[in-house]
Amino acid sequence: MAVKVLIPTPLRAFAGKRDSVQFEAKTVGEALKQLTTEYAELRKHLYTDDGKIRSFVNVYVNDEDIRYLAKENTPAKDGDTITIVPSIAGGTAAPTRLGALR
Amino acid sequence: MATKVQPATAASSEPKLSKEEILRYSRHLIMPEVGMEGQLKLKQAKVLCIGTGGLGAPLGLYLAAAGVGRLGLVDFDVVDFTNLQRQVTFGTTDVGRPKIEAARERLSNLNPEIQIVTHETKLTSENALEILREYDIIVDGTDNFPTRYLVNDACVLLGKPNVYGSIFRFEGQATIFGYPGGPCYRCLYPEPPPPGLVPSCAEGGVLGVLPGIVGAIQAMETIKLILGRGDALVGRLLLFDALGMKFRELKLRRNPDCPACGEHRTITKLIDYYEFCGIRGEEAPAPSTQVPELAPREVKARLDRGDDLFILDVREPHEYQICNLHGYLIPLGELPRRVHELDSSREIVAHCRSGKRSAEAVEFLRKAGFRKIWNLKGGILAWSDEVDPSVPKY
Numbered sequence: 001m002a003v004k005v006l007i008p009t010p011l012r013a014f015a016g017k018r019d020s021v022q023f024e025a026k027t028v029g030e031a032l033k034q035l036t037t038e039y040a041e042l043r044k045h046l047y048t049d050d051g052k053i054r055s056f057v058n059v060y061v062n063d064e065d066i067r068y069l070a071k072e073n074t075p076a077k078d079g080d081t082i083t084i085v086p087s088i089a090g091g092t093a094a095p096t097r098l099g100a101l102r
Numbered sequence: 103m104a105t106k107v108q109p110a111t112a113a114s115s116e117p118k119l120s121k122e123e124i125l126r127y128s129r130h131l132i133m134p135e136v137g138m139e140g141q142l143k144l145k146q147a148k149v150l151c152i153g154t155g156g157l158g159a160p161l162g163l164y165l166a167a168a169g170v171g172r173l174g175l176v177d178f179d180v181v182d183f184t185n186l187q188r189q190v191t192f193g194t195t196d197v198g199r200p201k202i203e204a205a206r207e208r209l210s211n212l213n214p215e216i217q218i219v220t221h222e223t224k225l226t227s228e229n230a231l232e233i234l235r236e237y238d239i240i241v242d243g244t245d246n247f248p249t250r251y252l253v254n255d256a257c258v259l260l261g262k263p264n265v266y267g268s269i270f271r272f273e274g275q276a277t278i279f280g281y282p283g284g285p286c287y288r289c290l291y292p293e294p295p296p297p298g299l300v301p302s303c304a305e306g307g308v309l310g311v312l313p314g315i316v317g318a319i320q321a322m323e324t325i326k327l328i329l330g331r332g333d334a335l336v337g338r339l340l341l342f343d344a345l346g347m348k349f350r351e352l353k354l355r356r357n358p359d360c361p362a363c364g365e366h367r368t369i370t371k372l373i374d375y376y377e378f379c380g381i382r383g384e385e386a387p388a389p390s391t392q393v394p395e396l397a398p399r400e401v402k403a404r405l406d407r408g409d410d411l412f413i414l415d416v417r418e419p420h421e422y423q424i425c426n427l428h429g430y431l432i433p434l435g436e437l438p439r440r441v442h443e444l445d446s447s448r449e450i451v452a453h454c455r456s457g458k459r460s461a462e463a464v465e466f467l468r469k470a471g472f473r474k475i476w477n478l479k480g481g482i483l484a485w486s487d488e489v490d491p492s493v494p495k496y
Contacts, residue, residue, distance in 0.1 A: 009273045013435070019346075056295040063352045083352065085341070087291040088275060090157065090245040090268035 003031050003076040006083045014041040028061055029072030031082055046084070056087045117142050123215055127169055140329045141169060147328045150174035150237040152225060152253055154205045156313030157243030157267050157320065159191040164321035165241075166209040166216055170328070173209065174219040174237055177201045184496070188310035225249055227372035230256040239327055240280075241265040241320055247294040248375035254279060254287035255369055258362045265324050267316040271308060274316035274342040277335050277354060278323055280363075284336040288369075289357035294379045312344055393464040395477040398488045401451055414444070414452040416463045425482065425494050427453065434459045437466060446472045453478035453485070455496070 002022050007015045015021065016039060025031035032053075036043040048054055059066045060083040066074045076082065119127070119141060130136040130144075149170050151161050154177040165173055181189070181196045181204055189201075196204040202220045209218055221233055225244075234240055234256050242253045242264055250268075257264040257280040264280040266287065279286045319340065326332045339352045361368045396404075404411055413429035415422060422431050432440050434454070444450065450472065452460040457480050464477045478485065486493040 009271050054295070055293040056291050058290065060352050063350075065353065065355060067357075068355050083341075083350070085275075085339070085352065087247075087295060088268045088270040088273070089247045089250055089294075090243070090270075 002078060003080045003082055005031055005035055006081060008084055008086055010086055010088065011042060011045055011084065014045060015039045025076050027072065028059060028066050028074045028076055028082055031076055032059070032072070045086075058085045059083070060085060117146055119145070120215075123169070126213070126215065130168070135331050136329060140331070143328050143330075144169045144325070145171040147239070148172040148174070148237045149239045149241060149324055149328075150176065150234060151241045151243055152176045152249070153243035153245065154189070154191060154201045155179070155185065155243065155245065156188045156269070156308065156310075157317040158205075159189045160314050160317035161241055161243055161321050161324075162191055162205055162209055163212065164318060165324060166213045166218070168321075168325055169213065169216060170324075172217045172219060172237075174221060174233070175202055175205055175209075176221040176223065176225055176233065177205070178222055178224045188308065188313050190314070225252060227252060227374065230372060231260065234260055234262060237262070239263050239265060239324055241324055243267065243317060243320070247379045248381060250287060251294065251378060252372065252375045255362055255372055258286050258369075259372070263327060265320045265327070267320040269308060269312050269316050272312065272344040274312055274319075274340075274344070276316055276319045276323070276340045276342070277338060278327070281334065281336045283356070285354045285356040286360060286363045288362040289360045290339065290354060292357075292361065297380050309344065315344070316342065393461050393468065393477050394475070395457075395461075395464075395479040396451060397479050398485045401478060402489045410448060412445070412448045412450045414450050414460075414463070415454070416452055416460050417454050421455065421496075424496050427482065427485065427493070429453065434463055437463055441467070441470055444472070446474070448474065450475040451478050452476070453481050455481045456483050457481040 003025050004020050004022050006020050007018055012019060021035060021038070023031045023034045025034060032046065036046060046053060046057055053059060053072070061069065061074055061076060061080055066072065119138070124131065127141050130141050131138060147170050149165055149172070151158050151165070151174065154162060154175050158177070162173065162175065179201045181192045181199055181201050183197055185192060186194065191205050191208050192201070200222060202222045206218050206220050223229060225233065230252055240253060240257050240262050242250065244250060244253065253264060261282065262280060263278055264287070266279050267274065267276040278284065323335050326334055337354050339354050341350045341352065356363065358364050401411065413427055415426060415429035415431045416434040416437065417431070418433050419431065432443065444467070452463045452467070452475065454460040457477060460481060461477045464475050467475050482493060483495050486495050
């Protein structure tokens with residue numbers, strides 16, 4: 001059950017500069033968990049301290065927002081694409097801030 | 103979703119195109135999807151472009167060229183050399199001029215048949231409703247979160263569509279928010295990222311063509327809304343990846359619990375958007391005032407005296423290639439895991455481009471126990487101004 005997770009540009013610096021990663025997962029939550037285990041620096045960009053997906057990050061399975069499906073329990077099938085869509089203001093920044101790593 | 107926009111101008115006198123206008127818009131007039139009817143709709147339309155920069159440039163140019171009858175522009179900035187790589191409205195001789203003035207001149211030259219209304223001001227909670235009220239469609243070409251939320255909330259309160267576009271390095275997003283029945287910006291992103299977590303705007307770069315593409319998409323959607331033709335980009339978020347040259351589309355739903363447009367909305371007037379975005383006072387908090395710093399001339403004098411100062415450059419490697427002060431390079435993001443490379447017994451002067459990132463580095467290193475460390479005040483920019491003008495500014 002390989003699903004593909006697409007990493008958006010602003011977060012690639014925390015994911016070994018990869019633009020996508022494949023995981024064996026049955027749900028979206030499982031795939032994201034594997035992602036943030038493999039790339040620990042990503043965790044604080046995707047999750048709040050109490051483990052919720054941050055409100056300025058949206059997660060899609062194919063073209064559907066998981067907030068309107070079963071959230072992190074949304075099933076993922078072989079061949080599905082999970083897209084992480086963070087808000088961007090129109091700025092042009094590189095994620096070089098130290099604050100981002102604390 | 104096919105959508106229509108009623109022309110907001112009450113048809114005062116019977117609108118008509120002059121002979122000159124018929125010639126000018128001939129390539130529109132001969133296509134049935136626009137025709138005389140569509141061109142008159144364009145002529146009667148009132149569109150407000152917020153920002154005349156990267157996204158605003160193609161927007162302003164194409165909307166003016168297409169014959170949008172009243173084109174409003176909001177900006178308070180001045181053209182500088184670094185704008186010219188992407189803000190194609192402006193020319194080299196415009197550097198130093200207010201953007202709004204240069205844009206008005208360029209756009210009136212492009213199309214003297216239209217009315218250009220300039221608002222030389224920063225859009226604020228106090229003036230937004232008053233300015234936006236006069237227009238049918240708002241196009242958001244700004245570059246910061248507080249203004250994004252301000253524009254969204256004002257559009258929702260006034261019931262006006264907000265043609266949205268944003269860019270990040272090689273990636274763009276576009277959609278139409280605030281369309282009757284459609285989602286708003288807060289449905290997608292209820293809250294902005296805290297300022298510490300997402301980098302500020304001036305520190306990276308953007309490929310100049312990217313805002314051209316995304317701004318042109320916004321211009322196209324604006325014109326479709328005016329014409330009432332085609333499928334508007336409502337309820338769909340268009341993602342553009344320039345490196346992969348891929349367009350993707352995600353479904354956007356209206357959030358029934360949305361604080362701005364939901365059934366039990368809590369936002370009934372404009373708020374303080376800087377506070378909402380966690381930004382105190384002006385846009386850029388200046389941490390450099392809180393850490394010990396040395397002025398470029400002091401550093402130069404000490405180096406000339408032969409003092410053993412260790413110059414730490416916390417910029418990125420590609421910035422080092424543009425210009426450098428022969429410092430030791432550790433990008434800010436790598437500092438925590440490379441701190442052992444530094445000798446805390448030596449005197450260290452940290453610098454970056456403007457002094458902002460190096461202030462963070464100094465603060466971090468002081469917390470890590472470094473005592474003989476200073477921030478180079480104003481960074482390489484100040485060094486170029488005050489010590490060595492041969493060092494290029496970027």
